[in-house]
Amino acid sequence: MLSIQHFSKTYPGGKRAVDDLNLNVAPGEIFGFIGHNGAGKTTTLRAVAGVMDFTEGTITIDGHDIRREPTAAKKVTAFLPDNPDLYDFLSGIQYLTFIADLYDIPQKDRQARIQKYAEAFEITGNLGSPIGSYSHGMKQKLALISALIREPKLLILDEPFVGLDPVASHLLKGYLSEICGRGGAVFFSTHVLEVAEKLCHKIAIIKGGVLVKSGVTEELVGDSTLENVFLELEGEGS
Numbered sequence: 152m153l154s155i156q157h158f159s160k161t162y163p164g165g166k167r168a169v170d171d172l173n174l175n176v177a178p179g180e181i182f183g184f185i186g187h188n189g190a191g192k193t194t195t196l197r198a199v200a201g202v203m204d205f206t207e208g209t210i211t212i213d214g215h216d217i218r219r220e221p222t223a224a225k226k227v228t229a230f231l232p233d234n235p236d237l238y239d240f241l242s243g244i245q246y247l248t249f250i251a252d253l254y255d256i257p258q259k260d261r262q263a264r265i266q267k268y269a270e271a272f273e274i275t276g277n278l279g280s281p282i283g284s285y286s287h288g289m290k291q292k293l294a295l296i297s298a299l300i301r302e303p304k305l306l307i308l309d310e311p312f313v314g315l316d317p318v319a320s321h322l323l324k325g326y327l328s329e330i331c332g333r334g335g336a337v338f339f340s341t342h343v344l345e346v347a348e349k350l351c352h353k354i355a356i357i358k359g360g361v362l363v364k365s366g367v368t369e370e371l372v373g374d375s376t377l378e379n380v381f382l383e384l385e386g387e388g389s
């Protein structure tokens with residue numbers, strides 16, 4: 152579903168944020184991307200989502216090269232940034248309708264999808280109000296709903312669990328599994344190692360822009376915990 156080959160990003164000014172990253176996410180997989188602050192996670196996720204250009208390498212989503220076929224790649228991908236930029240002057244329902252129009256969600260499906268997720272996340276009663284009046288968590292839920300109603304083949308999320316209440320976190324985990332159950336894939340960054348360990352089929356650990364470990368979660372963790380594996384890697388060479 153997602154192939155990242157020899158991906159590197161050097162920012163203007165010379166910072167090499169990611170160096171020669173190789174990763175593959177298969178259909179049906181939830182793939183966790185972990186690393187310390189500044190390791191290069193957001194840089195990678197933004198490049199995969201097609202919202203930031205990169206220096207070297209190839210990124211392919213469902214067979215579409217993100218540089219050569221950006222529209223086709225983005226059509227099957229939903230990206231939830233860590234701080235989603237919503238339109239404060241729109242109401243929640245206006246925003247979701249705008250997204251539904253933009254991504255050609257069939258008229259016959261959109262209402263049922265919006266209803267399903269809005270009710271689950273308990274923001275149905277707020278959909279008529281301007282987004283500017285929402286709390287941080289409500290904005291986050293709306294952004295999540297806007298990604299989920301698209302039923303993307305690939306869902307990319309940057310720190311999706313930060314700021315979500317426990318009920319919403321639990322729901323989100325279920326929805327990520329749902330996407331995988333229908334043959335989609337999820338690629339997300341997190342600092343919540345317990346969630347990553349329980350939820351992810353595979354995990355990659357990035358350190359200083361370099362992939363230091365990746366693989367099937369159970370194999371990577373072994374008899375230890377993800378936290379211990381991570382802390383050991385962080386201790387090495389620093």
Ligand SMILES: Nc1ncnc2c1ncn2[C@@H]1O[C@H](COP(=O)(O)OP(=O)(O)OP(=O)(O)O)[C@@H](O)[C@H]1O
Nearest residue numbers: 162164166168186187188189190191192193194195
């Ligand atoms: N626009 C930019 N210009 C220059 N350097 C940048 C820019 N954005 C990020 N960086 C640098 O690139 C490196 C990787 O940043 P990135 O945001 O990808 O890390 P991260 O793993 O997502 O961190 P965090 O866990 O704190 O969100 C950091 O050293 C950061 O300072």
